[in-house]
Amino acid sequence: MHKIAIIQESSVLLNRQKSIEKAIGLIDQAAKAGAELVVFPEAFISGYPAWIWRLRPGGDWGVSESLHAQLLDSSVDIDAGDLKPLCDAAKNNKVTIVCGLNERDGKLSRATLYNTVVIIGEQGDILNRHRKLMPTNPERMVWGFGDGSSLNVVDTPVGKIGTLLCWESYMPLTRYALYSQGIELYIAPTYDSGDGWIGTMQHIAREGRCWVINSGVALTNSDIPADFPDRESMYPESEEWINPGDSAVIAPGGEIVAGPMRKEKGILYAEVDPNLVAISKRALDVAGHYSRPDVFTLHVDTRIQSPVKFT
Numbered sequence: 001m002h003k004i005a006i007i008q009e010s011s012v013l014l015n016r017q018k019s020i021e022k023a024i025g026l027i028d029q030a031a032k033a034g035a036e037l038v039v040f041p042e043a044f045i046s047g048y049p050a051w052i053w054r055l056r057p058g059g060d061w062g063v064s065e066s067l068h069a070q071l072l073d074s075s076v077d078i079d080a081g082d083l084k085p086l087c088d089a090a091k092n093n094k095v096t097i098v099c100g101l102n103e104r105d106g107k108l109s110r111a112t113l114y115n116t117v118v119i120i121g122e123q124g125d126i127l128n129r130h131r132k133l134m135p136t137n138p139e140r141m142v143w144g145f146g147d148g149s150s151l152n153v154v155d156t157p158v159g160k161i162g163t164l165l166c167w168e169s170y171m172p173l174t175r176y177a178l179y180s181q182g183i184e185l186y187i188a189p190t191y192d193s194g195d196g197w198i199g200t201m202q203h204i205a206r207e208g209r210c211w212v213i214n215s216g217v218a219l220t221n222s223d224i225p226a227d228f229p230d231r232e233s234m235y236p237e238s239e240e241w242i243n244p245g246d247s248a249v250i251a252p253g254g255e256i257v258a259g260p261m262r263k264e265k266g267i268l269y270a271e272v273d274p275n276l277v278a279i280s281k282r283a284l285d286v287a288g289h290y291s292r293p294d295v296f297t298l299h300v301d302t303r304i305q306s307p308v309k310f311t
Helices: 016-032 061-073 084-093 137-141 166-170 172-179 195-208 275-280
Strands: 002-008 037-039 096-104 113-120 126-131 154-156 159-163 185-190 211-216 218-220 241-250 256-262 266-272
Touching (some): 002 241, 016 084, 016 266, 037 185, 084 096, 084 113, 126 154, 166 172, 166 195, 172 195, 185 195, 195 211, 195 241, 211 256, 256 266
Parallel strands (some): 037 096
Antiparallel strands (some): 002 266, 096 113, 211 241, 218 241, 241 256
């Protein structure tokens, strides 16, 4: 058995340094409680751009541009070493970390943002950097598209883990790409919430016969900075909870073993046993004995996509 911790705490919105400092404090706390895996929600650094769901499409141009500029400035350039403090925290505490973040392209245009989730190993190395394949609806005004190069399952002391962000979990072929790599802990940082979403997480646990770790965004009115543009009209004081979190841990087969943690901040702990994954596939193994490769096959292009190639 392995103890895991889901961090259901708000970011320090639009502040990279303070969000990372907050994350390190929470990692230390979880590690002292015995956690071997620490999971943060979608876009924890430096906050999910929830305002995109409240601005008028094609309107509110000035507000949109101001907020995007702040998001760009507070995003993470991984290649420039912005995540070193988090990597050091993983190494110092001997824990594996999964963290969602706003990533700024540091190699080509230096202007495109990605909705990214990283897996950091207990030695402080980045084991995988996954960029969301398909930003959802207004998210496409904020984030670029990832590619298949990051659809990887990696070995960790707590088991074989992989990540998909929010509504990527509605993409059956994307899920299958992870199932086919023997995933044991399916980690889903998300902004979605509610009974319907939890039902989806349970379905994935039944379908993939894997543990599902749902890490939800907790966001309250008090988390919105005082100088946020159009704060009163976009987030009136009467609205206490903007997003309820709903973090949960679901066992292979669909049983909820921890959570959902709803309208509450804190750390959700649970114990997981990766050995149950293989055992639970005795009856159903969609990428093994329950597949039909003579009828269906999936091709995944794992090449890094780029608009320019220098030779």
